[in-house]
Amino acid sequence: MTVGWDADAMVQAWPGLPPLAGDASADACVVGLGASGLAAVEALLSRGLSVIGVDAGRVAAGAAGRNGGFLLGGPELPLHQAIAAWGPAVVDLYRETLAEIDTLEAVLPPGVLRRTGSIRLAGLPGPARDADEQHDREQEAQDCRAHAAALREHGIAVEDYDGPLGVGFFVPDDAAVNPAVRALTLARGLEHRAALREHTPVSRVQAGSVTTAHGVVTAPVVIVAVDGRLDRLVPQLAGRVRTARLQMLATAPVAPRLDCPVYGRWGYDYAQQGVDGRLYVGGGRDRHAEAEWTYAAEPTPGVQGWIEDVAARMAGGPVTVQDRWAASAGFSAEGRPLCVRVADGVVAVGGYDGTGNLVGPVAARAAVAYALDGTEPPPYLAA
Ligand SMILES: Cc1cc2nc3c(=O)[nH]c(=O)nc-3n(C[C@H](O)[C@H](O)[C@H](O)COP(=O)(O)OP(=O)(O)OC[C@H]3O[C@@H](n4cnc5c(N)ncnc54)[C@H](O)[C@@H]3O)c2cc1C
Incomplete structure (x- = not known):
């Protein structure tokens, strides 16, 4: 298993951080x-804490x-579905995520974050291969229209898309990134202000303490992320x-x-083309849904075969796979991501349904x- 993003020179040059001693x-x-x-x-440091x-x-x-390096505004569900499921507060989440793109754009070196926009397609590029695919595509085109209407209604920029890849819509404010470069660059900016320790697995989190393989960290506030x-x-x-994997x-x-x-295909399949010209392609989880509920993190032939086909459709021709x-x-x-107080001073976050960038x-x-102020999480998070 090799990770395509790690070919970037910045990742290759990462010197590593020491484990907890x-x-x-x-x-x-x-x-x-x-x-x-x-x-x-970063938020804890900004409060003056060690x-x-x-x-x-x-x-x-x-x-x-x-991950796919998609920086898309909003939650995992399309906006119209999210409003129906979670209520109008989800629009606030949408705005927070757009603001997060602005923040990232301001702090990352030029070129790391590309303000490209994003396209949601009905189906996958290329002609439908059978009647079922055609039917599904038509259903999805309807959903795309409802999704775009909800974005417009809430003042989020959106344009219809009808081009070489198919039909759907384009959201100009979204962005793309090499996710490994994004995170390592942010860590580089924090490592002199916080004690960041790699290769330090945690076995237990309790109020006031975190037990790791290399020692116990005592801290009145713990964020589990x-x-x-x-x-x-x-x-x-x-x-x-x-x-899930x-x-x-x-x-x-x-x-x-x-x-x-x-x-496309209801968001199950996705691709971006990096500045290096390579396609970074993911998806297919629904094709092997039961098998993908696993803690294992190794690629499998079934899902890889599916996304190789997606890659060829995205490329408009045969592709050579270099990394899986x-x-x-x-x-x-x-459905809503979690922000839960699990013990005194301990708050855990997660459950982003594959859309947590x-x-x-x-x-x-x-x-x-x-954790610090007792401020209840906003309603778009499940406390
Ligand atoms: C293949 C793939 C494609 C995706 N594509 C996208 C996308 O394009 N856009 C998007 O928004 N989201 C995407 N996602 C989802 C996104 O990557 C996650 O939601 C996001 O990375 C979550 O970030 P995080 O920092 O909360 O957790 P993670 O990125 O999972 O980081 C958690 C960290 O905790 C560490 N950790 C775990 N257990 C322990 C322990 N016991 N002790 C110490 N450390 C521990 C891990 O080593 C890890 O570094 C994708 C995910 C995958 C897997």
């Missing part, structure tokens, strides 16, 4: 150094560094969040084809406010 104490401890945990570290952050592996070696495997680390959340691949460079991240990988993501039983940092900041 024995017992330690701080005002706050953050467990999990993906994009959510790093946002929590912070220890720990991760079982490298910074963003989990989903945060292995692990998303995938959250149900393992915080067993009382086992009924509320479940871990999501898979991706990266191709050899192809001719310019995708100007922005593209997702997978990672764990947390799915919320309630922006929602995760929003939830992590809410967790910090909950």
Whole structure:
């Protein structure tokens, strides 16, 4: 298994951070150094607190560094469905995630975040292969129209799309990123202000303490930001969040084809073309749904075969696959992401349903406010 994003020179040059060296104490401890945990570290530092952050592996070696790199406004559900399911407060979440893109654009070096917009397609590129696919595509085209109407109604920029990839809509404010570069760059900016410790797996989180393989961190405030495997680390959340495997691949460079991240077939399949010309393609989880409810994070032939076909459809011709990988993501039983006080001073976030690049940092900041000030999480999060 090799991760396509890791070919970037910035990732290759990552020198690593030391593991925890024995017992330690701080005002706050953050467990999990993906994009959510790093946002929590930053929020805690901005309150003037001392912070220890720990991760079982490298910074963003989990989903945060292995995902599609889509920075899409809003929650996992299309806006019209999310409003119907969670109420109008979800529009606030949409605005928070757009603001998160602006923040990231301001702090990341030029070129890391590309303000490309995104396309939602009805179906996948190319002609429908059979009557079932054609029918599904027509149903999805209707859903795209309802989705775009909800965006317009709430003042979010959206344009109809009818082009070489198919039909759907274009959202100009969305963005694309190499997710590993995003997270490592943010960690680089925090490492001199917080004690960030890699290769430090946590076995237990309690009020006031975090037990790791290399010592115990004593801290009155603990933010748990692990998303995938959250149900393992915080067993009382086992009924509320479940871990699934999501898979991706990266191709050899192809001719310019995708100007922005593209997702289709009800969002199950997705691809972006990196600045290196390679296609980064994921999806197919629904094709092997039961098998993908797993803590394993290795790619499998079934899902990889599906996304290889998606890659060819996105490319408009045959592709050569260079990397295949997978990672764990947390799915919320309630639909809304979790921001839950699990013990005195301990708040856990996660359950982003495979769409946590922006929602995760929003939830992590809410967790910090909950833990420090007792501010109840906003209604688009499940407390
Ligand atoms: C293949 C794939 C594609 C995706 N595509 C997109 C996308 O395009 N856009 C989008 O918005 N979202 C996408 N997602 C979802 C997104 O990656 C996640 O929602 C997001 O990364 C969650 O961030 P996080 O920081 O909360 O958790 P993670 O990224 O999962 O990071 C958690 C960290 O916690 C660490 N950890 C776990 N257990 C322990 C422990 N016991 N002790 C110490 N550390 C621990 C892990 O090592 C990891 O580094 C995708 C996910 C996958 C897997």
